[in-house]
Amino acid sequence: MKHLDRIPAIVLIALGCVHNFVAAPMNYAELTAHALWFVSGGLSLWYAGFINLLRTRPPGHEDRFLGWLCVLTNVSMLLFVLAYAALVWNWTDPQAFAFIAVVGVLTATSVLHLARLRQRAAAARA
Secondary structure, three states, rough: HHHHHHHHHHHHHHHHHHHHHHHHHHHHHOOOOHHHHHHHHHHHHHHHHHHHHOOOOOOOOHHHHHHHHHHHHHHHHHHHHHHHHHHOOOOOOOHHHHHHHHHHHHHHHHHHHHHHHHHHHHHHHH
8 A cells, every 4th residue: 555655646746847847948948937936836746745755654654743744735735736727727637637636646645644543543552
């Protein structure tokens, strides 16, 4: 399950790379405030992917606080991506669809991870 859980995080990082290294140069010929704002979106994808990779570390490295940070990151990113899709009025846009799907899976796996940690903590107390 951990390997399956890591795949969306890696995909999110890859989408951030495509966003910054392919789409940014295609859309902006020079460095402007708008170009930097565009690149910040790719950076946020990297950060969300990185924090989810941290969450999926091997047993013995689990941390509930980190889990909650992942949930917060994923939920805020999901809301941002949904707002983007609503703003462009094109829910079938491949970029919007990919972001919604990947961040939705990461949000779900983060919540499930926290639930497993809670169960383990309850079992250890019993």
